[in-house]
Amino acid sequence: MAPGSLVLLLSILGTPGLGDPGPLEDVVIDRYYIPKICLREVQMGDFIRYHYNGTFKDGKKFDSSYDRGATVAGVVGVGRLITGMDRGLQGMCVNERRHLIVPPHLGYGSIGVAGLIPPDATLYFDVVMLDIWNKNDKLQITTLSKPERCNRTVQNSDFVRYHYNGTLLDGTSFDSSYSKNGTYDTYVGTGWLIKGMDQGLLGMCAGEKRSIIIPPFLAYGEKGYGTVIPPQASLVFSVLLVDFHNPKDGVFLEHLEVPESCKRRAVTGDFVRYHYNGTLMDGTLFDSSYSRNHTYNTYIGKGYIIPGMDQGLQGVCVGERRRVVIPPHLAYGENGAGDKIPGSAVLIFDVHIMDFHNPEDPVEIETLYRPEGCNVTTRDRDFVRYHYNCSLLDGTKLFSSHDYEKPQEVTLGTNKVIEGLNRGLLNMCAGERRVLIIPPHLGHGESGARGVPGSAVLRFEVELISMEEGVPEGYLFIWHGEPPANLYEQMDLNKDGEIPADEFSTFIKSQVAEGKGRLMPSSDPEKVIADMFKNQDRNQDGKITSKELKLKSDEDQEKIHEEL
Numbered sequence: 001m002a003p004g005s006l007v008l009l010l011s012i013l014g015t016p017g018l019g020d021p022g023p024l025e026d027v028v029i030d031r032y033y034i035p036k037i038c039l040r041e042v043q044m045g046d047f048i049r050y051h052y053n054g055t056f057k058d059g060k061k062f063d064s065s066y067d068r069g070a071t072v073a074g075v076v077g078v079g080r081l082i083t084g085m086d087r088g089l090q091g092m093c094v095n096e097r098r099h100l101i102v103p104p105h106l107g108y109g110s111i112g113v114a115g116l117i118p119p120d121a122t123l124y125f126d127v128v129m130l131d132i133w134n135k136n137d138k139l140q141i142t143t144l145s146k147p148e149r150c151n152r153t154v155q156n157s158d159f160v161r162y163h164y165n166g167t168l169l170d171g172t173s174f175d176s177s178y179s180k181n182g183t184y185d186t187y188v189g190t191g192w193l194i195k196g197m198d199q200g201l202l203g204m205c206a207g208e209k210r211s212i213i214i215p216p217f218l219a220y221g222e223k224g225y226g227t228v229i230p231p232q233a234s235l236v237f238s239v240l241l242v243d244f245h246n247p248k249d250g251v252f253l254e255h256l257e258v259p260e261s262c263k264r265r266a267v268t269g270d271f272v273r274y275h276y277n278g279t280l281m282d283g284t285l286f287d288s289s290y291s292r293n294h295t296y297n298t299y300i301g302k303g304y305i306i307p308g309m310d311q312g313l314q315g316v317c318v319g320e321r322r323r324v325v326i327p328p329h330l331a332y333g334e335n336g337a338g339d340k341i342p343g344s345a346v347l348i349f350d351v352h353i354m355d356f357h358n359p360e361d362p363v364e365i366e367t368l369y370r371p372e373g374c375n376v377t378t379r380d381r382d383f384v385r386y387h388y389n390c391s392l393l394d395g396t397k398l399f400s401s402h403d404y405e406k407p408q409e410v411t412l413g414t415n416k417v418i419e420g421l422n423r424g425l426l427n428m429c430a431g432e433r434r435v436l437i438i439p440p441h442l443g444h445g446e447s448g449a450r451g452v453p454g455s456a457v458l459r460f461e462v463e464l465i466s467m468e469e470g471v472p473e474g475y476l477f478i479w480h481g482e483p484p485a486n487l488y489e490q491m492d493l494n495k496d497g498e499i500p501a502d503e504f505s506t507f508i509k510s511q512v513a514e515g516k517g518r519l520m521p522s523s524d525p526e527k528v529i530a531d532m533f534k535n536q537d538r539n540q541d542g543k544i545t546s547k548e549l550k551l552k553s554d555e556d557q558e559k560i561h562e563e564l
Contacts, residue, residue, distance in 0.1 A: 253323070
């Protein structure tokens with residue numbers, strides 16, 4: 001007899017080697033195929049499903065489940081099968097194949113079955129076992145893989161999204177979500193699933209894989225399901241839980257990194273610039289600001305972004321890294337978005353806050369050092385020299401006057417620097433050092449500038465090197481007292497009735513040297529004097545006549561008279 005064959009003989013009549021040994025007294029069992037893995041063997045009282053062909057010794061078929069197109073289901077060892085079959089099926093594994101020889105007294109005996117099985121017939125069966133279960137069985141759950149991080153598991157009333165392959169116990173596939181290119185989405189514990197799946201999904205983590213074996217009474221029972229699931233079939237599901245949430249969920253926040261110094265937190269109405277990676281719960285990346293090399297810029301709390309992100313960015317600090325987990329009812333809902341965010345998907349955003357501001361923000365000024373006895377401070381129209389370092393709030397260096405040979409020079413109030421820097425340089429003493437935080441509406445605005453991102457908050461470290469008192473707007477020179485009554489005669493140094501550029505320059509410089517007046521502060525006083533001469537030389541002939549020379553105050557009075 002071949003290896004693996006089992007002969008159950010109570011006794012064999014006859015002498016070995018002398019022809020026919022005589023009638024069999026028990027079932028002869030030939031286990032001609034035994035699966036490598038056998039998790040369970042048929043025992044008395046088990047429910048089983050199997051296919052068979054039944055023949056006589058001469059090979060003539062008398063019955064076949066295959067011909068009927070349906071498996072046989074029944075209970076072993078309770079008298080519902082012929083005795084020989086009851087005994088021959090004992091100990092079988094799922095997918096095991098056996099040849100059984102059943103003697104008449106363990107089959108249909110001396111009566112037989114009219115028109116089908118003659119009296120005293122020995123029966124030959126070719127059997128394959130497809131399913132085994134017992135009414136005392138419980139759900140069989142095997143965890144195949146599980147994420148290291150699992151902050152939450154599935155509970156009743158949660159909404160789950162999962163992939164699955166469904167097979168019968170013998171490995172026959174009956175359904176798969178993968179073939180439909182979409183997850184199976186449903187509530188747990190509300191009766192929308194078969195009982196076994198309702199139970200089998202409980203306690204799972206997002207990203208976990210499980211094998212769930214469900215006995216028929218927790219699946220489709222005696223009726224089965226359509227043509228794909230036979231009656232009394234055990235079901236095997238290989239499940240990957242993609243994500244889950246509860247309709248009562250709010251936004252979940254995980255603070256990954258919070259700066260030690262956080263002077264201010266974002267509130268509704270603030271404009272925030274941040275980088276983010278957006279993933280599904282299984283780790284699939286659906287969007288990233290980093291891939292565009294550009295921050296996402298928006299107001300929070302005003303409905304410009306999904307509600308979950310509106311909530312999730314409340315209270316952030318500049319430089320903070322935060323994970324925002326958003327349930328679908330606070331994200332893109334049942335419809336999802338595009339081809340990257342499925343319907344009912346939980347979204348995870350890992351955000352890094354670059355900066356934020358409010359449209360009402362002024363320049364924030366922090367004085368680092370102020371000299372003692374500081375009585376003179378800068379005003380509009382003053383000419384100042386200063387050093388500065390300019391950076392973004394995340395520390396990214398933008399510009400520095402230290403990269404050049406000399407300090408920056410500017411006349412305050414002349415729109416030569418951004419408004420926030422102009423304001424931050426006012427009321428400073430020479431030698432004073434400040435930190436200025438300048439919101440974009442007082443900086444480079446939504447468009448930004450070369451090297452400066454749009455809507456960026458700027459940080460300036462400034463040190464005032466020197467200052468010169470300025471002149472009123474529109475003036476290039478002012479007298480400290482009353483101007484000379486005979487101004488033209490004094491200015492005409494050689495008394496020839498006209499004032500060329502060199503005479504004009506010499507006179508103005510003498511007035512400055514004697515403290516009688518002062519020029520508009522500039523790094524190039526010669527240019528200021530040249531501009532003054534050009535303004536007075538009305539006909540641009542290279543000399544000023546007495547009719548051409550006019551004080552600005554007189555010009556202003558003439559304009560007023562003309563307007564009146």
